Amino acid sequence: MDQKKIGSFIAARRKDNGLTQSQLAEKLGITDKAISKWENGKSMPDLSLFSPLCDLLQITLNELLLGEFISDENLKEKSNQVLLEVVTSWLGKDQWEIKTSSHVPTVLKLKNVKKIYETECTSTVAVKDVSFEIAKGSFVGIMGASGSGKTTLLNMVATIDKATSGQIEIDGEDIAGLSENDLASFRREHLGFVFQEYNLLDTLTVYENIALALTIKQIPKETVKRTILNLAERLDISDVLNKFPYEISGGQRQRCACVRAIAANPSLILADEPTGALDSYSAKQLLETFVMLSREYSATILMVTHDALSASYCDKILFMQDGEIKASLEREQESKQDFFTRILDTMAKITGGVPYVS
Numbered sequence: 001m002d003q004k005k006i007g008s009f010i011a012a013r014r015k016d017n018g019l020t021q022s023q024l025a026e027k028l029g030i031t032d033k034a035i036s037k038w039e040n041g042k043s044m045p046d047l048s049l050f051s052p053l054c055d056l057l058q059i060t061l062n063e064l065l066l067g068e069f070i071s072d073e074n075l076k077e078k079s080n081q082v083l084l085e086v087v088t089s090w091l092g093k094d095q096w097e098i099k100t101s102s103h104v105p106t107v108l109k110l111k112n113v114k115k116i117y118e119t120e121c122t123s124t125v126a127v128k129d130v131s132f133e134i135a136k137g138s139f140v141g142i143m144g145a146s147g148s149g150k151t152t153l154l155n156m157v158a159t160i161d162k163a164t165s166g167q168i169e170i171d172g173e174d175i176a177g178l179s180e181n182d183l184a185s186f187r188r189e190h191l192g193f194v195f196q197e198y199n200l201l202d203t204l205t206v207y208e209n210i211a212l213a214l215t216i217k218q219i220p221k222e223t224v225k226r227t228i229l230n231l232a233e234r235l236d237i238s239d240v241l242n243k244f245p246y247e248i249s250g251g252q253r254q255r256c257a258c259v260r261a262i263a264a265n266p267s268l269i270l271a272d273e274p275t276g277a278l279d280s281y282s283a284k285q286l287l288e289t290f291v292m293l294s295r296e297y298s299a300t301i302l303m304v305t306h307d308a309l310s311a312s313y314c315d316k317i318l319f320m321q322d323g324e325i326k327a328s329l330e331r332e333q334e335s336k337q338d339f340f341t342r343i344l345d346t347m348a349k350i351t352g353g354v355p356y357v358s
């Protein structure tokens with residue numbers, strides 16, 4: 001994407017539509033300075049402003065991202081070019097490194113897991129017959145449309161919900177055999193959570209929130225401090241440790257949740273749509289954090305997402321539809337972009353429709 005070209009195009013279209021910088025700023029609810037920065041090619045509009053900005057300038061999204069008008073006969077070619085640039089800039093240009101360890105233990109094992117929700121007059125089969133295994137250190141994604149059973153599946157693994165039948169083993173332990181009391185300590189010992197709604201406690205600072213997870217596990221204070229400071233630096237939240245959750249951004253909160261999840265060294269980290277409430281930059285940072293945690297700390301991560309861009313960070317993806325796993329895809333020695341394309345193809349095959357980017 002050519003930011004300077006986009007900036008000049010925005011300026012020209014703004015003038016063509018008879019708007020001053022202040023008038024455009026007012027209509028978008030932002031400062032004049034932001035408009036001037038875009039027009040000088042110093043920054044790009046926030047994703048949430050793309051749509052209202054295009055309306056005000058009377059251009060299409062493709063034209064905005066290309067920085068020029070697109071005539072009908074060039075539409076297809078130019079649209080593809082723009083999409084590819086956006087995807088490339090979002091995913092980066094790295095090459096995939098394959099992990100080469102021969103003896104990797106299994107952390108999670110599901111065998112014929114089924115969940116039926118019974119209400120007075122209906123019964124819903126939310127998860128039908130799901131079996132899979134996850135090896136230590138892998139970053140696995142579960143994809144599927146809304147209502148396909150992703151959260152139900154994750155909640156059963158999280159021991160929040162009980163399977164109707166089938167087996168779930170975490171670290172070789174069948175969780176169906178655990179009592180309510182045992183489950184609470186099992187969760188603390190073995191699991192870490194990065195859920196959208198699993199918020200940090202607002203009355204504690206970020207540091208205290210993270211420390212709480214560790215003191216429950218009776219880890220010595222000095223060790224707690226060292227662990228938190230190291231991880232905070234690695235995840236770029238050192239500066240906010242003494243702030244309260246409501247004083248920091250959504251992206252920082254999710255990275256704090258990551259530190260909290262990983263600090264106690266759990267066997268398995270569970271994440272349900274962790275990027276759902278984040279802007280695209282923070283989402284990318286969070287996903288890169290997950291990749292780093294799995295590579296450098298051998299963290300095992302199971303992440304639910306409906307979004308192909310997020311999923312392209314994973315090592316392996318399970319595709320769910322109507323409570324079943326319909327396909328799985330492993331990332332091979334390929335770039336994120338190639339993997340992303342294969343994800344879209346698989347989604348299209350499963351739904352029989354057009355692949356989407358959300």
Ligand code: ADP
Nearest residue numbers: 117124126144145146147148149150151152153
């Ligand atoms: P997803 O996370 O993929 O959107 P869910 O696991 O939330 O899907 O839901 C799968 C199916 O199970 C849906 O049909 C949903 O309506 C149903 N369901 C989920 N939770 C409950 C519940 N507590 N009681 C009854 N039905 C439920």
Ligand code: MG
Nearest residue numbers: 147150151152
């Ligand atoms: Mg869900």
